[in-house]
Amino acid sequence: MKDNILNASKCFVVLLLLLGGFFSACDESINLAKLDEASYEVPGEAIGYITNNGGDRKKSFIDFRDKGVEEIYVGLTAEAPGDVTVSFTYDPSLLEVYNSTYETEYPLFPVSAVTIPGQVTVGKGSKLSEKAKVEFETAETLEKGKTYVIPVKAKLASGNVRLSETESGFLIFVDDLSKIPTAEKSTGIKIISCMEVNDTNPLNNLCFTLTKSGKPLIDMVILFSANINYNNETGKVFVYNNPNVQHLLDNREKYIKPLQDRGIQVVLGILGNHDRSGVANLGNEAARQFAQELKVVCDAYGLDGVFFDDEYSAYQSPTPPGFVTPSNAAAARLCYETKKAMPDKLVTVYVYSRTSSLPAVDGENSGTFIDYAIHDYGGSYDLSGNYPGLPRSGMALYSQEYARGYTTSEANLKRLRDDGYGGHMIFAMDPLRGNFNYTQKPSMERIARVLFDDELVYDGKPYKKDW
Numbered sequence: 001m002k003d004n005i006l007n008a009s010k011c012f013v014v015l016l017l018l019l020g021g022f023f024s025a026c027d028e029s030i031n032l033a034k035l036d037e038a039s040y041e042v043p044g045e046a047i048g049y050i051t052n053n054g055g056d057r058k059k060s061f062i063d064f065r066d067k068g069v070e071e072i073y074v075g076l077t078a079e080a081p082g083d084v085t086v087s088f089t090y091d092p093s094l095l096e097v098y099n100s101t102y103e104t105e106y107p108l109f110p111v112s113a114v115t116i117p118g119q120v121t122v123g124k125g126s127k128l129s130e131k132a133k134v135e136f137e138t139a140e141t142l143e144k145g146k147t148y149v150i151p152v153k154a155k156l157a158s159g160n161v162r163l164s165e166t167e168s169g170f171l172i173f174v175d176d177l178s179k180i181p182t183a184e185k186s187t188g189i190k191i192i193s194c195m196e197v198n199d200t201n202p203l204n205n206l207c208f209t210l211t212k213s214g215k216p217l218i219d220m221v222i223l224f225s226a227n228i229n230y231n232n233e234t235g236k237v238f239v240y241n242n243p244n245v246q247h248l249l250d251n252r253e254k255y256i257k258p259l260q261d262r263g264i265q266v267v268l269g270i271l272g273n274h275d276r277s278g279v280a281n282l283g284n285e286a287a288r289q290f291a292q293e294l295k296v297v298c299d300a301y302g303l304d305g306v307f308f309d310d311e312y313s314a315y316q317s318p319t320p321p322g323f324v325t326p327s328n329a330a331a332a333r334l335c336y337e338t339k340k341a342m343p344d345k346l347v348t349v350y351v352y353s354r355t356s357s358l359p360a361v362d363g364e365n366s367g368t369f370i371d372y373a374i375h376d377y378g379g380s381y382d383l384s385g386n387y388p389g390l391p392r393s394g395m396a397l398y399s400q401e402y403a404r405g406y407t408t409s410e411a412n413l414k415r416l417r418d419d420g421y422g423g424h425m426i427f428a429m430d431p432l433r434g435n436f437n438y439t440q441k442p443s444m445e446r447i448a449r450v451l452f453d454d455e456l457v458y459d460g461k462p463y464k465k466d467w
Helices: 015-019 092-102 202-207 243-250 257-261 284-301 328-341 410-418 436-452
Strands: 047-052 059-064 067-076 084-090 119-122 132-137 147-158 169-176 190-196 208-210 220-231 236-240 265-271 305-309 346-351 372-375 423-427 456-458
Touching: 047 147, 047 169, 059 067, 059 257, 067 084, 067 119, 067 147, 067 169, 092 147, 092 169, 132 147, 190 202, 190 372, 202 208, 202 220, 202 257, 208 436, 220 243, 220 305, 236 284, 257 265, 265 284, 265 346, 284 305, 284 328, 305 328, 328 346, 372 423, 410 436, 423 436, 436 456
Parallel strands: 059 169, 190 220, 190 423, 220 265, 265 305, 305 346, 346 372
Antiparallel strands: 047 067, 067 132, 084 119, 084 147, 147 169, 208 456, 220 236
């Protein structure tokens, strides 16, 4: 990543608006502003409706593989005068009305593959229930590329409120991607593409597949990079996205979702940005708060995790208030808190500077709270001592840097595979760069041949940076 310095501009952020109420209470994490209470006939009356994490009412849209979940809530237009209990049912009549009204023909998601939650309670004085989970899984009868609907109806079990006639039903439109090929390949080795998105469209990772399996060559894309920055007014650190990163996130349907639809994971790089903050100088509480913000970012934009790189921070000495002396231990704490905040997401690190080795945190070895450690260019040594507990499957060796022509040999790739290592990183891949035909493409052909016993297919349709 060295020499790839991000342009610093003014503070981000749309996402900090999300964080304004994130830590205070459950109901503040739901966008109640979408409800127009004035449309109801009785001012001040508590009327119930179904909503989800995004504040959607009536319907939502979800893609899933194998298993999926939609978290729903019961909201009220006014504070509950007493405890309110609401139950949920699977109600096909909701979809019948929808199809008839809009002249559509959406099929029902099979009830046998759905788990409808039981009851939720809105406590006295509250306007939002605890969350309930509608869980679903793939089924043999589901057709590839077809959208199905899970109809959920809320019914009042007890309490002095009434439920909205139009918004006590909730339709979950789901697309099962389980039958679409994933990026998982025969040897299990993951190819990680770290994209310098200031210059390159990440959709270029879709241009490369394998002849025999038809799988994408790339398993994981790192959007390089967002930043950790310091806010002088609040005295806190925050996630900053330069205009290029923010454009990709704001247009995830165009730039991120197509990658994930092919089974490619998309993670966000977190890099220093020339101020006093960095991934290796946060105290325990600051690390916890920043980890929570990373969770909000990943959830908001449907990302699969984060990648920490301890570069380009202007650490200060003596240590300024609110920070600790930069150390591997502080970097480990941030990784640990991030994994705790989002255990279902990837936590990856660059084997460089203070993330080059991570000690245990609260008695847990670092190999238990990071998923991948990615070597600096050409790095080849075993990382068991750097990240105790990390299996070889989580170690990426012999990283290549395509912008400067740093590639690796077939012998090195063979050693990676034969010795059971599980990852390999390429940086700054770009089919539109002048060295593509004589440096990048031959390198990726070696990767396909040596690591997967396959041949590379390049479709010859590169994506330009179109923003």
